[in-house]
Amino acid sequence: MRIATEGDPDELRNLIRRARVVLWDFDGPICRLFARHSAEGVARDLVSWLEGRGLHGVLTGAERESLDPHVILRAVGHRYPGSDLAVELEERLTQEELRAAATALPTAYADPLIRTWTAVGARLAVASNNSPRVIRQYLTGRDLLPCFSPHVYGRTGDLQLLKPDPHCLNRALNAMGTAPSDALMIGDTPTDCLAAKEAGVPFLGYARSDPAVTSLRAAGAEVVLPSLEPLLELLRR
Structure with missing residues (x-):
């Protein structure tokens, strides 16, 4: 197992090449929802x-x-x-x-990465344990909702289906008519990794700290990034 870096792009390139659909966790990869609201x-x-x-x-x-x-x-x-x-x-x-x-901070490089990935033809969805109302409010404020809409899959009234249950990932795949092997999940928690594994979706971990990297590794993540910048650079090439 290894942590992918800008100097080790092969794993990233392979993940990107296969991905026709990109499933994003919300709080973490897209924004820091509780940056100013503990x-x-x-x-x-x-x-x-x-x-x-x-x-x-x-x-x-x-x-x-x-x-x-x-x-x-x-x-x-x-x-x-x-x-x-x-x-x-x-x-x-x-x-x-x-x-x-209302006070969430965008994750570094997330906004341009989302727009670039959309521009080069990938289809994007959110698969999250957060409320879909919250996800849509944030994405609307950043003018990113058109990159995802209508594929925003947050928690439902059945709280037993929160990740690590793969329910929200499966909803996205079914709605988009995509095989799991043609998708990629970007997440920052062990529950994201476990849900992706259960759904059969390749997983890319995002971790801003050493403890987060360790947790993702323990859950089985094979590729973990400390920043989204290498993804953006590869897409721009």
């Missing part, structure tokens, strides 16, 4: 909300301390599928994501 703070608020309803035992200690809103949402979705509790918790997280989208 995800950890949102997670704590969700935990406090659950505890305020007398649901102290809904989460395990590890889930409570994860400080990842999606870990909390997934846990409640698994234990109370289709319940009013799950619906209300999901809407609370959506509202927090909508607030975060």
Whole structure:
């Protein structure tokens, strides 16, 4: 296993050459959704909300301390599928994501990469655990929605289908009439990698830190980039 760099473009070139459809995770590869609106703070608020309803035992200690809103949402979705509790918790997280989208920061090189990939004929989709309302709001603000529309596949009301379940990837592939081997998934978390593996889609990891690289490696990612710049340079050539 190796980390692809600008000086080691072969793996990237092979991934790009095969990809007719590019599936993007949203928070991470496209933008830093919680750049100025702490995800950890949102997670704590969700935990406090659950505890305020007398649901102290809904989460395990590890889930409570994860400080990842999606870990909390997934846990409640698994234990109370289709319940009013799950619906209300999901809407609370959506509202927090909508607030975060107003101050989200674009990932370096993501905007020109998206536009360039579209210009050279690839079809793009978003396959994400974030709310589709949030994704569309952000992409509209960056004038990027036409590069993806109508293929935005965020979380649904069935919280058991959050990644690592490949549901959102399969929805994209089916809607676009694309075989998994003709697609490429760009993601920054182990759940992205596991979902891509389950769907049979080649995976490209994006990691801005050494711990993130380690996590992606452990999940099975074979190619990991610390920046999207090498992708953009290869496409421009």
